[in-house]
Amino acid sequence: MAEVFDVIVLGIGGFGSGAAYHLARRGLRVLGLDRFRPAHDQGSSHGETRIIRKAYFEHPDYVPLLLKAYDLWADLEAESQQQLFWKCGLLLAGLPDSEAISGARLSAKQHGLTIENLTASAATDRWPGFKVPNSFDAVFEADAGLLKVEDCVRTHLDLATTHGAMLLFGDPVVSWSSTGREVRVCTATREFIAASLVITAGSWAGSVLAGLGLPLQVLRKPMFWFETRSPAYNLAASMPTFYFEMPAEAASTFYGFPSLDGQVLKVAQHSGGELVADPLLVDRQLRESDVQPIADFLRTCLPAVRTQPVRHSTCLYTVTPDRHFVVDRHPEFSNVVIGCGFSGHGFKFTSVLGSVFADLATTGSTELSLDFLNLARLADQTSMADRRYSCSSGFGMTAIGSQESARQGTAPTLETSQCFDAD
Ligand SMILES: Cc1cc2nc3c(=O)[nH]c(=O)nc-3n(C[C@H](O)[C@H](O)[C@H](O)COP(=O)(O)OP(=O)(O)OC[C@H]3O[C@@H](n4cnc5c(N)ncnc54)[C@H](O)[C@@H]3O)c2cc1C
Incomplete structure (x- = not known):
């Protein structure tokens, strides 16, 4: 029955x-x-951490939802007596007209959110683990941070x-x-x-x-953990989460998190991804071709991080047009x-x-x-x-x-x- x-x-x-x-x-x-x-x-909800932010570059209409999302995460932490959110900030970096930089500025302006605009050299001085390319602008959102996903x-x-x-x-x-x-x-x-x-x-x-x-469309999205060679990457050293939109010739976006344990940090590529016909059969093996663009990004923008991953995990995006x-x-x-x-x-x-x-x-x-x-x-x-x-x-x-x-x-x-x- x-x-x-x-x-x-x-x-x-x-x-x-x-x-x-x-x-x-x-x-x-x-x-x-x-x-x-x-x-x-x-599925799509594993791999230790997720970025949370308010100055949403994808569309300003998400901001009212985000303000409520922050309140509800705080309520959940209070009810469970468990920390789920770490307010370590987010550093966005890209060309001034990149989607990340211009979109975050637009959302912040429309909704009166606090962000800091920085030059590339000011960002590199403030967080010495990064080497922000000279042609880039940077935006720092102090209210952003990470959620422990599982x-x-x-x-x-x-x-x-x-x-x-x-x-x-x-x-x-x-x-x-x-x-x-x-x-x-x-x-x-x-x-x-x-x-x-x-x-x-x-x-x-x-x-x-x-x-x-x-x-x-379902996309295969691997994420990687790399050893750090400097304490500058540690959460405890005020390292923020980060999202870099590389210029047209690289046509790639990369994001990552501060090191939670002082040993390794997680980095992944947001752009790209192989089409998956059946989510149950996705290839979860480490592929050198997945690592190579991230290693190139690390050499350019996070030079004191080793470029051979010590761990990886495969996740799935389910994308609309x-x-x-x-x-x-x-x-x-x-x-x-x-x-x-x-x-x-x-x-x-x-x-x-x-x-x-x-x-x-x-x-x-x-x-x-x-x-x-x-x-x-x-x-x-x-x-x-x-x-x-x-x-x-x-x-x-x-x-x-x-x-x-x-x-x-x-x-x-x-x-x-x-x-x-x-x-
Ligand atoms: C690598 C990666 C990084 C990401 N980074 C971020 C980030 O920094 N910030 C952010 O906000 N978002 C991020 N996302 C996106 C975010 O994680 C996903 O949008 C979100 O987790 C999707 O949740 P979901 O409930 O749709 O899917 P899932 O969490 O996968 O849940 C779907 C559930 O449905 C179940 N299910 C399906 N079919 C059946 C069935 N027939 N019977 C029973 N159960 C079924 C599955 O088992 C699964 O548990 C990232 C995603 C990935 C993959």
Whole structure:
């Protein structure tokens, strides 16, 4: 017999753990389901650290969300009595018209955020571990810093459980269906019913939401830890997180973190990435071709860091064509909420969007302005609009009562049965 909940969260990694926590905290009967163990290393939310910042170069519209995200991270630290955020700042470096520099300045100006503008030599003098190229400008944001990524996921999950959520791991969801009023979710062995469903399936969103034909691409993104040869790179020596946008001929962006242990620091390339056909089969081996551009960057900009990695880990970006997130309700089923396409910059938002997913799943709306993240903007890149209110056996969608609705001039009730390959 199916077990009954108020809300089911499909995928309790970065965003799903936030959603489960906020839903459970509001007193709802919550079920969270994941194919892997808590805070695992097979998706997009692992590798020790994530940068968090306010002067958002990607788009000023993210800033109100970020202000709320900061508040919610502080609340989570207070409730869990655990430090999750280190306010060590962020150094952005690039040509004056680079996206990072000009975008951060724009967001700071529009939202009255505090940033410091520095010349390349002033930045190098202040943080002697860096060698900022002379043609670059630098922007320092003192409010930025790092989040301990696995600790954040674990804390959201642990507190979701404390607030009464049931969380099940190691059992992939194989199908879901909705009548618009009720959802039914199945794993290989169990069946669950709820009033609403939140789908936060990360790199599996494309297959879990196959009926929508979302234009998502999964990219292989390795990260590396390198030995430092100077205490200047240590968190304790006020070394900030960093993001360098190298000029056109290198066409690459690199980011990294201060050394947490005084021995190694983490660096990775934000640009590029190999397309992944199946997230379960991504190549996690160390490749010399991944290391080489980062080693070149280190030689140029962090010269006292060794260029042979001592450790690596492979992560996944799930990117939309415009690199902005998808946060919306399902176009056919208002009781199904979708969060996906976080495009390699989502983690810092898992606190605030966890709360937004809880709003959308329970009231259908949220006070925060999210229009710029809606699904409709991607419609010309999907065949989504064509499939609205129509039968499509290829995607397992069934319109129920559509002829009756057409006669009555009302919107049809739709039921979808989305079966996908979970292996
Ligand atoms: C290398 C790297 C560096 C990054 N750096 C930053 C940064 O500095 N700052 C920042 O803000 N963001 C950063 N990001 C982006 C951020 O980490 C991601 O946007 C975010 O973690 C995505 O979370 P998610 O919940 O979408 O995915 P995940 O955390 O992967 O969660 C999805 C979950 O769904 C589960 N799932 C999928 N299908 C099923 C199924 N059928 N049944 C059951 N469970 C299922 C998966 O097992 C998984 O646990 C980075 C990402 C990477 C890869």
